Amino acid sequence: MKFSFTDEQQEFRSVLRRFLEDKSPTSEVRRLMDTNDGCDPEVWRQLSQELGLTAIHIPESYGGQGFGISELAIAVEEMGRALLCAPYFASTVMAATAILKSGSEDQKQLLLPDISAGETVATLAIAEESGVWTPDGVAMTAKQADVGYRLNGVKSFVLDGHTADLVVVAARREGSCGADGLSFFTVACDAAGLERTRLQSMDSTRKLARLNFEDVEASLLGDEGGAAGSLGETLDVAAICLANEMVGGAERLRESAVEYANMRVQFGRAIGSFQSLKHKLADMLLEVELAKSAAYYAAAAADENNDDVSAIASLAKAAAADAYMQTAVHTVQIHGGIGFTWDNDTHLWFKRAKSSEVFLGGAAYHRERLMQEWNV
């Protein structure tokens, strides 16, 4: 999709929307967000094995479906809309992409089929306690051992890091800095010296973990010291997918705001008949539609190997971050007092908007990156 979806893509979206409406109503979201794992294993089985969602953008030669980022983006947009609680973004979007971008042929053959099938849940650990998703944010060291490598350091803000079976980790050669000396590694969840702690995430529909590494045995993924490029490409895909996930959530919020404004009566008339609310909702529609256009365009740019994809990824992420958060703020406001209650569902999306706003870098970071990519 650059400017329009194919009939097949639209059909895919509507099948997925029905599935998620059925499996991820807010009652389920509320149940799962209070659990440690934050995922219903039966729903995960269905979405991976019956719908093949965990395999979408993985090539058929590694057990995948062989679709593109545009299809992956449709999936995450719908999941963002339904606020699905599952390690999908961690495993399919982030870890599988990192393996695809950096792994050798043998490693991809070894790792991807299980991730495709949803039997292995993987995650990607880049940021540390500084909370920066760039090469500079990676301080964790890797040193060569008799067998494989040993990792030392702390990873944080790792999606589903406390439950994933496999962790893809970015670390650097001791003494290196910046883009030099970066490599990806894979670490088993039960490796000795790995301590995993679930963080108290404000958005409890998205689980975060801190991972402490003390001489943890790790296998090199791809070339030693050469991961800066694939790290950047992986982060571009992740930002593009996150933007699409965000516009899905934003649209759902906007719809709920219109619905409420049209139903709620004060002063003898629907509050939606007041221009103050009509105009606010027209602005919300504009903002969400613009962000959708950017998110869709970015997904297509990734599929077309557009030279400008890093700039467009940042553009889409910044647009979605502002649009989602603004929509969430306005949606609470339009609901009035009820919108600030725990029982009303708005806060579930508000919190997802807030966590997505900063995850993978905030809007200001992505705007600056856009300027740099455009040589301004």
Add this chain to the structure above:
Amino acid sequence: MSEFTEEAVRGELRVWLDKNWNPDLGLVEWRNMLADSGWGAPHWPKEWYGRDLPVGLVPVVDDEFERVGAVGVAKMGIRTLAAATILAHGTDMHKERFLRRILTGEDTWCQLFSEPGSGSDLAGATTRAELKGNKWVVNGQKVWTTSAHHADYGLLLARTDVDVPKHKGLTYFIIDIHQPGVEVVPLRQMNGHASFNQVFLTDAEIAPEFMLEQEGDGWKVATTTLMHERRGADGLRRYATATDRLERIYQEEAKEIAVALEPYKWYPQRAGRVDLILERAKETGASVDPVIRQEIAKLMIMAKSAEWTSRRARAAQEMGRAQGPEGSLGKLAASYIARAANRVHTAMTGADSMLTGDESPMDGVIAEILISTPAISIAGGTDEIQKNIISERVLKMPKEPRFDTDKPFREVPKNIV
């Protein structure tokens, strides 16, 4: 309708152009040939200079004209709206008398709708037309009239009855501008240009046969004009492409385009000139300022996203899909972009923003941006009206209660002009 396959249309037109197109013809002479053959306005009815061609095939015709460089009929300005309105609501006499000279470009038209007292609320027009003897006599004032200073005819919306509700007391006329009682005065804008006019009507006369539809049908007819105005809003640029070829017909066309576009020469500036932003950021050195960089990025993100949104709307249209909300947002987005662009240009330009004319950067272009962008959120429907339309038609929200539509117009509060 097998005669309207793309192939058949293309084939027939190629033969005709081969035989008739000649750039050494005069513009009017050639356009008369287009009117006679129906190729100039192929989607018009056969009996009125057209060929009954489905609108979907018009691009095929444009394509063939472009292929040989053939000039089309006159399309700029209000004349297209006049033609559409006359085709929909005019009598045979109107069509006979006006349509051909609209196509040839010999007559120029203007639209006499807006008034000092009714801008967004066009149906609140107070210009009076009263039947005296066998003539309608018109008194009042119109404003924001493009091209009135060289127009031959006007599309006039006037009040003929103040004792019925506002939408029912309006009547639509064609008025001859070249008559005593019609005074055209340029209207100077805050940016110094005078792109529009005020038209003062003092006992101007109209013969009854120049009414469109019946007395009281004015709002219905005006709706047709407005619908075509909205539809054509971004068509203007397409036809404004004079070539620099030297044959007689191109020279005549270039002159016509120059006259028609003269009032619009500052329009790129009112949109904020986003195209200049990155270049100016480097040239002014503002690109080193982290705060300005953020503002530039916000603007560029909005502008790019809006561009892609309009591409989405067009793609849906081309695929014959129902239009989503993305199709109604372009005008509102353009307002916000222009406003943001104004701020960014000011920030980048610094103290030079206080200058104008050729002392202002880029020979005055920057100054013109800074004082022209307020137009875009007003002209052609204010942002507030756009938001009403979006919320009511796209989001299906309820209308505001109104107090002016079901009582005699005489009792409705009005501006003191």
